[in-house]
Amino acid sequence: MSANLLDRLLRGALPDPDGPGALSVATRRVVIEAGLIDAADTLVAGLDLGARVAVVTDRTLRSVAGARVAQALRRAGDVIETIIDEAAPHADDRTVEFVRQASAAASGLIAVGAGTLNDLCKYAAHLDGKPYAVFGTAPSMNGYVSPNASITVSGHKKTLAATAPRGAFLDLDVLAQAPVRMIRAGLGDSLCRPTAQADWLMSHLLLGRPYREAPFMLLREDEPALFAQAGKLVAGDRAAIAVLARTLVLSGFGTAICGGSYPASQAEHLISHYVDMRGGDLPETFHGEQIGVTTLAVVRLQHALLAQDALRPLSATLSQDDLAARLGPELASACWPEFSRKEAARADYGAWPEIRRRIAAIAQPVEILSRALEQAGAPRSHRELGWPDALYRAALRNARLIRDRYTCLDLAADVGLLDAFDPS
Ligand SMILES: [Zn+2]
DSSP, X not given: OHHHHHHHHHTTOSBOTTSSSBOOOSOOEEEEESSOGGGHHHHHTTSOOOSEEEEEEEHHHIIIIIHHHHHHHHTTSEEEEEEEOSSSOOOBHHHHHHHHHHTTTOSEEEEEESHHHHHHHHHHHHHHTOOEEEEEOOSOOSOTTOSEEEEEETTEEEEEEOOOOSEEEEEHHHHHTSOHHHHHHHHHHHTTHHHHHHHHHHHHHHHOOOOOSHHHHHHHTTHHHHHHTHHHHTTTOHHHHHHHHHHXXXXXXXXXXXXXXGGGOSHHHHHHHHHHHHXXXXXXXXXXXXXXXXXXXXXXXXXXXHTOSSOOOOOOOOOHHHHXXXXXXXXXXXXXXXXXXXXHOOOOGGGHHHHHXXXXXXXXXXXXXXXXXXXXXXXOSGGGGTOOHHHHHHHHHHGGGSOSOOOHXXXXXXXXXXXXXXXX
């Protein structure tokens, strides 16, 4: 059923639930099936990538899939194999320049990899005005088809405009063999649909911010099976992996359609970003592993808010000095312009009974989300991620200070529920 929905989206035949006309995306072809790698030449035919494509991969992923993609493409034309000679490259400005130089003679780029390779290629393609396509190697994140890239520039992680892929090909044989933590990460990043939708809808109803149904309509059909059958993901079940892969692709299209990460990144992502910024020397974890854990905390906080019959806002607001006391002077002055805009927004608390009813209708019980992570063997507590208690407490309390996005963390702070909140 949802395969059909994806198909209709790509054909421009899916009505927009938020207004007139049909939804449209820049990507022309998405295929999620077994056995795609050796058919790369026929899959990219018609995508107008030009006569000489660069197949961009790294040392590890070349042996997983990159070499076979290049071999198949040679049947159709010239191929430049661009191998980042590292086992685990980073999506940073230095590596972007390497990809651009190594692929300078190519007419189009084809990434073979997951988040890092995809970000590098879509950003390099954007800078050089070239088309690109991607063969995904892990169902680990929702960025395969999104039109932006997460790149570290001069040591700072940034979200930058990039080229959307003309084609995205997710070979289930390859995806099922991905490292199990990457599969769990894809589940974790998909878990935040209920929390992100609740936060976004709440900011719409409380503050009049724009909101769209379309991204959630795209995810609705697959979500029950994804959450209920999470254990099958790590058992290599191709059908379960296909549901996850489709969810990640449709989530990426949702952000593309909205022109921003709103439907897939709210309070649970702010907490994770806070830890990335302030955590220091922590064990390596995947983004999606973090989001699984932070989503459980946020869904508990949202249910604590939904339990309130009426909201009584505190009158206290934070000053720049308060921010400096919590974040240090440097980060506080960087965050103050965005945060002060949020503080200035006054919410319509009188509408709470109606808001509460609407949010309750899209929420998920914490048990369903927690069980999905448990079945997949994914982390469910900050301690499993190696995050100290004090850091996590500070992240829950202060993550709302780093961006202007108004989430349940702000609402909970405004009504005095945040400081005493216990996520366990
Ligand atoms: Zn995410």
